[in-house]
Amino acid sequence: MRTGILDILLCPRCKTGNLRLRLGNSSISNGRVETGVLYCDGCDSCYDIRNGVPDLLIGAHSPSVQNAFSQQWKLRHEGIIAEDGEALYFFSVSTRAMQIWSTLFPSGKSPELVLDAGCGTGDLTAELANRHSQVQFVGMDFSETIYENARKHAETTNIDWIRGDVSNPPFKKMVFDGVYSSGVLHHTSNSRQAFGAVSNLIKSEARFFVWLYPLPHETRNPRYWSFYYRVRDWLFLGIGHHLPPRLLATVLRVFLLPTLLRGRAFYNSLTFVLFDDVAPKYQYRHSKSEVETWYREENFREDFQVLWDGAYVATKNIAAEARSE
DSSP states (O other), X not given: OBGGGGGTXXXXXXOOTTSOOEEEEXXXXXXXXXXXXEEOTTTOOEEEEETTEEBOOOSOOOHHHHHHHHHHHHHHHHTSSOOSTTEETTEEHHHHHHHHHHHHOTTOXXXXXXXXXXXXXXXXXXXXXXXXXXXXXXEEESSTHHHHHHHHTTTOTTEEEEEOBTTBXXXXXXXXXEEEEESOGGGSSXXXXXXXXXXXXXXXXXXXXXXXOOOGGGSSOHHHHHHHHHIIIIISTTOGGGSOHHHHHHHHHHHTGGGGGGOHHHHHHHHHHHHHHHSSSOOOOOOHHXXXXXHHHTTBOSOOEEEETTEEEEEBOTTHHHHHO
């Protein structure tokens, strides 16, 4: 991580906004911290830094939730449930990066600091960072995969990798020029709470892109979404997260063998997305009107847009900062 990231980090335990986390016992090279400790003088908490990643994750997180995502990305790295080429959830990483960027910054304005709230493998974060080298990105995730991200993308220097929780993000309020969170908040114990926590990080006039599981009847392909949810709810009875990840991956690969008729690329992608469907402990589905209400309650403008199934964006009200003071 850069030493400069300390300007926006916040102790997730005491949330003392007027205190900066203090760096101690650290190994620093070219302005980047490789190992060390962060101290909070407000509550005497300390947080380890390893492989350049500060661990700012606190609280009684469900081991099964953390393990599900850590194993998902590990199995992807190993090629066991990997999609072909640069695909991620059926879409190419480059295509998704362009969509998100044009959504967050439609005027072409160049931001300074952008957050990927729940970055997973970090492939999308890295794609955006490589495309926009003048912008500083922060990739945050609560799984162990965050350390692999830092190693894998070490040459992409305009990314800070942070281990943290979207429901309790370790950042000061209103510091990001744009935030996106794709396929993450609905896997927390409270989607609405997580949405609000991330919304607080966005500057006035900045935009927030979020992708959440939609209701089937509100999508362009209700048959697909009904099938997707039934695999979790009926085939695995909503308790697939209790299965060992490698066993679950094997069961899905066998279950989906007939889809090989549509090609191996389709088969691999469907296996990956169904693992993402079944493995997490939590999965909530939200209506368009529900999400629009969230944006309104968090003081976003009336420019709320539904981009595609489950994808939404709106701009933070310019008066948000004044009202929070």
